[in-house]
Amino acid sequence: MPFIEPRRQHPLGVLILAAQFIFKFAQQFWPALVVGSFGDNVVRNGLLTVGIFVAVSSAYAILYYLRFRFSVEGQVLVLEKGVLRRERLQVPFERIQTIQLYQGPLQQIFRLTGVRVDTAGSSGSELQLVAIRKDEAAELQAILRSTASTTADPGGAEGKGSAFEDEGGQDVLPGGASVERGEDPVVHAPQKELVTLGWGALLKVGLSQNHLRNAFAGLALVLYGLGNVPEQITAWMESLPAIAAPLIGVAFFLLIIPGILLFLMGGIAVSMGTAILKYFNLKSGIGAEGLHAEMGLLRRQAFEVPFARIHLTEWRSNWIRRKFDFETLEVRQAMAESATTGGLRVYLPAMEPTHRALFEAAVYPDLQTTPMLELLPVRRLRWLLWVAAATPTVLFWLVWTAPAAGLATALWLAFTGFTTAQRFGSLRLTAHEDTIVLERGWFWRRRTVLRMAQLQGVEWKRLVFLERRSIGHLVFHTAAGARRFAYVDKVQGHALRDLALNQHHARSSRA
Amino acid sequence: MPTLVDMDVPANSAIDLTQVPQLEALEYTGVSPRYRTLRLLVWALVQCGLTLLVVSPFILKLVFPEQEAFADMEFDFWWIPLGVQATLGLFWLTEEWLGFPRRGYAVRERDITYRSGWFSRSTVTVPYAQIQHLELVQGPVARAFGLKHLKLFTAGGSGNLRIAGLEEGEADRLRTVLDTRSLD
Structure with missing residues (x-):
């Protein structure tokens, strides 16, 4: 079997490591670089400092490369690394959540591949190979995947193999070392094609991003890049004769609409750019046991996500995406205990209804059956939402006087009345045999799907005022984060909680 | 599509919804x-x-009437900080007083519930099946009171649970129960 002998990465990996360390150290020690450049001859000192810095970083990279060895011992991936502090990491296959292959720009030039291994207890970058040959990466992935997908999931109800280990978890060898290596189902199973993005679809994905947010990001970047240009403009304007002032005022007024247009176009350009960088040449498919996806222009990534390791899926769409019949799928896996950002995520844009049907038939087969329960929030929530949305009207009365403020208030109330009614109408929880679906949102729509068997806990929460009215919030704790369905009638909420727990136990005992 | 209102007819014959065990009927152990006492002492x-x-x-x-810096101090609004402190303190006391009887846990065959x-x-x-590991914690103050706190950790951390203020013997018993149940 390959990888039994501890071995180093591909020799060209030194270059990639050097680039990484130079970048990383530059981020940390840039003040030292600036200070080092001071003196009589800034250019000479600066070059000297940078030279020393690059040399030290490269030497560190070489040491790191030489010390870094990886191997596979039985059912455990072993990494030895560390320049100053040596580490030996042992990762039992069954703890592996995802294996991600990626190619950054350097890897693409050298035709190498990086491998990132995520476990429920690590943040990911701890277990990373930066450069091995493409065929070796595929082989390593196949070996790691051979049991990772067939054995139990630490976050799932069935995952008893890993419970009650030491907190660190990674250094503990699996108790049952007798697990047989099965066929590798993910790689060899025939794949059903999911989304494949050509240029046309990529364009649509870019068009359906949040342009306003991207426009602001772009604007911030431009302002940062401009530096002192605004000051120069101010200085130039002050130097003009007084008679020009009204003309400039008119010119500015005329510039407002082109300015807004430019701003929006900038936003769209940023959206397009990021969409292309992220989703270029996206290919995805559904195998017998898992989801496969690869994407990206400068940094190409490939994911293999076993179905059992999917703890949460979220379908998001906005008005534009729905016009294209698109949804963005977000697949979430278990997150590390200390993580705040919430698990490993894979985003698949441009999922059409057929893709969604295909995906859900594979991951949540019971969604096709009639729901067992359906829950809607209490009517009170609609009024609460409206009251919350109406608070800005106070500002109108502070800024304007009676007729204008009254008109603005009426318009605002009408608008928010309509939007809150739509938002309220969109809230819905449906429970199938093993799946809970939470729907919310009107303009931006979100549909969250989670399995009852994978629930880490169910919570019934309420403030004392709500308790008196028999209203509360349901919170579903999953390994990929918590999701809330708020303002539910007590009797219905309790019925759903009891059902979810019952189904959870039924599933986990069957496994 | 069935709703809870007409729930007496089960929506799906696989599970009889009326037969689902109800959590609400549980007796909680305080x-x-x-x-x-410890919490009130802290308060x-x-x-x-x-x-x-x-x-x-x-x-x-x-104490230092002759010090210039203190002598010049005016206390026109002395009641504001005191009032804020008293209000918050009273709110906290209410929470402790009325909230304490609500603290309690209930152990079922397959899950543990904590109310607070x-x-x-x-x-x-x-659910026991989801407990990744357990921790019994006892600081010096809790030791003086003969108390232990039990922490349950689940994957992802969002469902973590802390049952504070258990009697030492009770905490050990509960831990044993959870240990054996969750390994089944």
């Missing part, structure tokens, strides 16, 4: 009464400290 200590902090300008003026809080109430249920 935590140790000594934990209430009193913190309140004393805060009050001291709030009235410290008065004291400084009384008066103002913000929460009832969390964690």
Whole structure:
């Protein structure tokens, strides 16, 4: 079997490591670089400092490369690394959540591949190979995947193999070392094609991003890049004769609409750019046991996500995406205990209804059956939402006087009345045999799907005022984060909680 | 599509919804009464400290009347910080007083439920199968009171549970129960 002998990465990996360390150290020690450049001859000192810095970083990279060895011992991936502090990491296959292959720009030039291994207890970058040959990466992935997908999931109800280990978890060898290596189902199973993005679809994905947010990001970047240009403009304007002032005022007024247009176009350009960088040449498919996806222009990534390791899926769409019949799928896996950002995520844009049907038939087969329960929030929530949305009207009365403020208030109330009614109408929880679906949102729509068997806990929460009215919030704790369905009638909420727990136990005992 | 209103007819014959065990019918076991004493003691200590902090300008003026910096101090709005402190302190005391009887846990065959809080109430249920590991914690103060806190950790951390203020023997028993149940 390959990888039994501890071995180093591909020799060209030194270059990639050097680039990484130079970048990383530059981020940390840039003040030292600036200070080092001071003196009589800034250019000479600066070059000297940078030279020393690059040399030290490269030497560190070489040491790191030489010390870094990886191997596979039985059912455990072993990494030895560390320049100053040596580490030996042992990762039992069954703890592996995802294996991600990626190619950054350097890897693409050298035709190498990086491998990132995520476990429920690590943040990911701890277990990373930066450069091995493409065929070796595929082989390593196949070996790691051979049991990772067939054995139990630490976050799932069935995952008893890993419970009650030491907190660190990674250094503990699996108790049952007798697990047989099965066929590798993910790689060899025939794949059903999911989304494949050509240029046309990529364009649509870019068009359906949040342009306003991207426009602001772009604007911030431009302002940062401009530096002192605004000051120069101010200085130039002050130097003009007084008679020009009204003309400039008119010119500015005329510039407002082109300015807004430019701003929006900038936003769209940023959206397009990021969409292309992220989703270029996206290919995805559904195998017998898992989801496969690869994407990206400068940094190409490939994911293999076993179905059992999917703890949460979220379908998001906005008005534009729905016009294209698109949804963005977000697949979430278990997150590390200390993580705040919430698990490993894979985003698949441009999922059409057929893709969604295909995906859900594979991951949540019971969604096709009639729901067992359906829950809607209490009517009170609609009024609460409206009251919350109406608070800005106070500002109108502070800024304007009676007729204008009254008109603005009426318009605002009408608008928010309509939007809150739509938002309220969109809230819905449906429970199938093993799946809970939470729907919310009107303009931006979100549909969250989670399995009852994978629930880490169910919570019934309420403030004392709500308790008196028999209203509360349901919170579903999953390994990929918590999701809330708020303002539910007590009797219905309790019925759903009891059902979810019952189904959870039924599933986990069957496994 | 069936709703809960017409629930007497089960929507799906696989599971009879009326037969699903109900959590609401559970009897909760309260935590140790000594934990209430401990919490009230903490409350009193913190309140004393805060009050001291709030009235410290008065004291400084009384003790060092000849110091210029203190002599010039005016106390026109002395009641604001004191009022804020008293209100928050009373709210906290209410929470402790009314919330303590609500603290309790209930053990079922396959899950454990913990109930807590008066103002913000929460009832969390964690299936044994999802417990990644358990921790019994006892600080020096808790040791003096003969109490232990039990922490349950689940994957992802969002369902973590802390049952505070258990009697030592009870905590050990509960841990044993959870250990054996969750390994089944």
